[in-house]
Amino acid sequence: MSREPHKIDNDIQLPRHVKPNDPRLKLSETAVDLARDRQAALRTHFGLKKFRPGQAEAIDSLQQGRNGLAILPTGSGKTLIYELTTYLINRPCLIVSPLLSLMQDQVGRLNQRGERRAVALNSLLTKPEKDSILSRLQQYRFIFISPEMLQNEGVMTSIQHCNIGLLVIDEAHCISTWGPDFRPAYLSLGDVRSQLGNPLTCVLTATADEHVQTDILTQLRLRPTAARKASMAMATDDQQNVQVIRQSVNRPNIFLAMRSVTSRKEKANELMGLMAKIVKPGIIYFSSKAQADEWAQRLSDAGYPAASYHAGLDAQTRYTVQQQFMADQLQVVCATSAFGMGIDKDNIRFVIHYHLPGNLNDYVQEIGRAGRDGQQSIAICLIAPGDEQLPADLATLPLPNDRQVKTFYETKQPALQTDMDQLLDYYKKHHFSEQQLIDRFGELRQERQLALRKFINFTRSPDCLRKTLLNGFNETSVPHDHSCCAPIGTEFSLSELGLAQDQHELQKTMQIPGWRQQFKALFSENFTNSNV
Template sequence: MSHSAIDVLQSVFGYSQFRQNQQEIINDLLQGDDCFVLMPTGGGKSLCYQIPALMRNGTAIVVSPLIALMQDQVAELRANGVAAAYYNSSLQAEEANQVLSQLHNGQLKLLYVSPERLLSGSFIQRLQQLPISLFAIDEAHCISQWGHDFRPEYRQIGQLREYFSQVPFIALTATADRATRQDILHRLHFHSPKVHISSFDRPNIRYRVVEKNNPNKQLLAFLQEHRDESGIIYALSRKRVEEVAEKLKQQGINAKAYHAGLPGEIRQNVHQQFIRDEIDVVVATVAFGMGINKPNVRFVVHYDLPKNIEGYYQETGRAGRDGLESEVLLLFGMQDVATAKHFVENISDEEQRRIENFKLSSMVDFAEAQTCRRNVLLNYFAELSDKSCGNCDICLNPPKLFDGKVAAQKALSCVYRLNQGFGSRQVIDVLRGLDNEKIRSQGHDQLSTYGIGKEYSAQEWSSILRQLIHRGYLYQDIQNYSVLKLTERSGEVLKGKVELQLALAQKTATNIANRKSPRDSLSGKDKLLFEELRQLRKEIAEYEDIPAYQVFGDASLVEMAQQRPNDDYQMLAISGVGEVKLARFGFEFLALLRQYQD
């Protein structure tokens, strides 16, 4: 079974080996098991259901929330010779009928469907008459109220299980904290699902946070480091998006604006121009980008503070999907916090307001972190890590450290003495020995930890607690009013078994070494060849009227420039070169490559 899967991987998609967890997930689906898959953007989620869809009898139904996402996925599958289509509101009546005809005639291996179309009674009845190989629910975090992008129409997807009890289901998402994961599984009514959680780490992405000070100037300086590269700049409001895009254009940068207030035709054109490398930069609200398949996005900038870490992680994850070096920048100012707080306080539902307040606080903690930013992200998603990544601004330009062993013991002891039932503010007030009504009424002035931390200010204690959370020694419980709790690692600190260096609070540094672009990793003739391969790809893409990455991605071109394949067999060994693409494009690329043979 696994041998057949690897055959499909190589012959159709052009990859020589599976990434983390892919093979196990594929095998589970082939055996008819339900699966929940948590895998970062760029980790290869789509292959987890696309390969079983090609191997199982019938048509796979893929539920997807965005039209642009469906179009990208289907175009990529067709470029690899796979019979795929989408069924959503963008189709004219004649086109929709043609897709339904293909479905009924068994001509499709994958059909991408919007949740609204899927859940109409007539469509479910259609599917019950057909052999369905599997159901894949993409962007599954949209199901949960705890998720950062909750969509009411996704709520009903769980009812499919009663109509298709024998068909395997797979739910996939790149971003879900513990509460969101539990909610997804509860709402989908899965049968004893196999849960696969991959690492959230994207080591090829460099994280950078800069204190916002003349943001237009800071943005331009950053873009100078990324000339002629593809990137996305996210801003909070439609007005800000248009202002930033206009200023970039005035500076000679090939940029366009994208937000939900623009006519659909303009949005579609901007989307197409971006994926076809006709524009370098899109300045957008978060309406842009979910699931965009473009692999060569080299940078993502957040001009304003995102509302939560899940959204930040997903948006930054659009950089470097091809595995090549990429960079993300967050411009962070306290005014952004006040603005975001204002939006949250206007949420009428008290429970939802509490959830969003926690998520915003976690985002602020990330921006103010004095420890490795990658660890902050990983620990937020319950992937405990305290090893410095070496590829974020904190690691590359570290803050001053102090021996934090005693401070950490005091903090953890206080959380313990408070019966793990209070948030950080009360912990800090007890440590500093404050005399107020809440402390007296709770009897916290009688605790052994009362007043043992007067040597640090409230701001310094707040930084210490954040660092302990980021390193996995404390856990902030979102489902229980953000109270602080000990983790399985806390005991090591309390017993004095851990030497702990903590950071002194400081403003975020900006001067770190420049990231290398893909072409910078090549030297001499390889770099010249890479540029010629890019030009050939551009010409073919324009002639075929498809995005350049659907010919071959940057990662494939880098490998071609380094390996210089000389025949079909060697070409198939290049990552991303499958049999259909070799047949379509191999002749021209091999002709160019042979000119560079030593």
């Protein structure tokens, strides 16, 4: 006797193996269609079969016309979110990016994949090149641009004629960290959205605590859907809804270590000792451009392929260093904090902080550049007495003091010769009064001092570092084990972690002595030619 199929209603019958409470039955026809579309686009444009955590959820939000803030760890494939969405909506995508090298890298990767309609509008272009691109801007599918370039009236007019379908704010934490005192154009991105007609917006960053997240949403005039009790239809043009997609900041394959030293000399010796033992490639972070240059030279002289990367180098040099590192021609990059944004290099084995970052957000951003392939990696902070003073100074140094603000506002026609003059002029043009600006900078100083204290407390924690870190982002801690962390005063073994450099391999990868060493040897009083 044949069995009757399950009946759900009078019109729909399901096979017997599908239970009435199957969650798939709750999916609307539209949701299924959207999922099918993005899965097909994933295969067609990227040759992939499945999404990484957070990607499908972020794309689904955009497919349904909801703005999205995706806070996903480094290496989680954030660029795929806006690239795939652009193919689905089939309209131009405008990507606001903080770094020239990042723009060039992203355009290059799109070109390599066969996408020719990608362009970067930046200061590397000559005037004829820029004019040519602007004259045919509507032909491009992906347009990368800096926030400063968006302040150019001619550029903005050309973009307004492009019928932008998706606005992307990449590395969005820069709105909070760089906007107030370094690159104020980031504070105008809310105005940019408005001028473009409030297009569908995708906001991306690797880490953002509650304070940074609030900064981002406020400046872009967005707010999370969870905070609203009214329907989406009631959202206004000036303050639209955004769905927040967040993955844990925890990277279990990165061993966290705090190494205490008694002096700067011991710190230098510790770093050289690590370089002789640790598996490469890796990044060493410095707060000083001069120190980054000095250590790149010291490591090069010692035989390690190394280079420095910071804002004091010209754009072509920075781009070259980035490409050499990507191609494994460099083992070590001695960098300031900007290096690493968007670096799609999966085999970075270590990140060492020679100088401390100013907060937990920066720390997570920087260590997250290690171990993107999921293999064992390590993040080490070298801490000497008094080290907390440098990040404290750097956090507040760029902020104008009360006297500087008063002097600027009292001057009828400031010359705008310095970066500080231009910063204050930006705020004045955006209708900040003298007292409002003094109060604003005072609040920023307090916020940054508090963030630094939280990070210093983290470095000094005698407990599990990962637990303390996750607590700082309101996340549940994970069980501690031997591959988790080494709080300050605790020893760790590179060998046990599988991160000790094989000495035979090390000798093969060491450079031929640099030209300075060879020159010095040739003209040494003790030089002898054994062939004579």
